[in-house]
Amino acid sequence: MPLSNRIREISKKALETHTVAGVITLRKTSPDSAVHTLVTDSKAIEETDALAPYFPGNVADFVKKLTRIAPPKEKILVILRPCEMRAAIELTKLAQIQNENIIWLAFDCPGTIPRKDIKGKEIPTGDDFYAKAMESDDGIRSVCASCDYVRADTADIGFLAFEKDAPFIAYTDTGREFMKSIGENFVDEAPTEGLNAIISRKSEGKKKLYEKLESEVKGLDNIAKTFAGCVNCHNCMTNCPICFCRECFFESEAMDFEGDIFIDLAQRKGGLRAPTDIGLFHLGRMSHMTTSCVGCGACEEACPEDIPVGQIFKWVAENVQKTFDYVAGKGWDETPPLKTFSEKELEEVAGNE
């Protein structure tokens, strides 16, 4: 059976057996666009294709919306990519998702195609895409071609699309219970042959990406040039699953001053660009969220000016997280760096001018 049908099959069964009240997955709205949808009617599952290479945003953001005030009383199956699983874990740790009745199904993900490359064409089916993407990263998003976290063993259930026969795996008791109640087979141990081949290719991609950023983005001149086109739309922030503040510092009164102060700034800086505070916004946002950034690139997909903001944040975040020996969303147990501290640490940071 084709890969996509396997996912549709268990989604349908889960709804028909009333194991879950809803399934969140990718559903087409037109040939060239798709959205995450909470599907409650098993007939609508036909219109879904979880594996289609289209990233309308990070689904963790949607789960946050659905569970922040109170989690649902009935169960929901969320079918998601590894980067989305990582964001969901971060948001759960940050008390933005209540995951009591959520069943997470994470599939092996080779990446997605930039939305702007799909506009006016047709989204490839998951099956067509996987056949190609197993062999090459041509045409996929930069953050995907450089992503070595392509399987999330933190979910309840995994769909091991990279492996022979693409088995389902149950990682948790919730997962085992779910698979049993819909009568599907699953394995308990994940084969890694297919996974390793993809990871070694992606690691190469990551090395190349970081080399490119080192030469094209590093340094004040490069940074100014890279962000010059920013129109201050804050799409990157709005679409970021981790940027969850209800009130944002960068949209507050703290961005406004009396006219005299702007004139003074212009005199100091040799002019004052509009929109103002572009550097402050991006560097400031980095300082607020890179400890939990999962590198999903939802920001970059939403940028109207094609600023490689997702690649840059992923690169910066990896180094920030290394400082704390942390990888965002890799596990359920570690505390996000800005939520904790230890008394003896980072001694080189303070008192070391």
Next chain:
Amino acid sequence: MAENFEPKIVGFFCNWCTSSAADMAGTSRMHYPANVRPIRVMCSGSVDPSYVIRALLSGADAVMVGGCHPGDCHYISGNYKARRRIAVLRSIFDTLGLEPDRIYLEWISASESKKFVETIKEYTEKIRKMGQNRMQDRWDI
């Protein structure tokens, strides 16, 4: 020009320690370079990294955050949080090639007026050697 360069350093000093140390230095008639522009904050943990970034983008050559020694925070753990935030910021600046040494965190207790004076002197000299912060005179960022 270079030898006349007087660095401007913005200081975010905790009310309970570094600010008091600055006061004591003053009342004891100790001299420290006028290069530092002290801003009293209630806790080093209340200094959002964006304040540091804004200072560096708007005319400061460096930013110094002064907080209580580990274990001495008036609010128990603000200084530990400050340390983590500064570590994040320095890492970002390091990755992007933006001179993390212009961001400096130091623990100075209320009784350490001498350490306060020495620290300001040393850091001012260090920034004088580093030269002007180029971020502040870019109109395009």
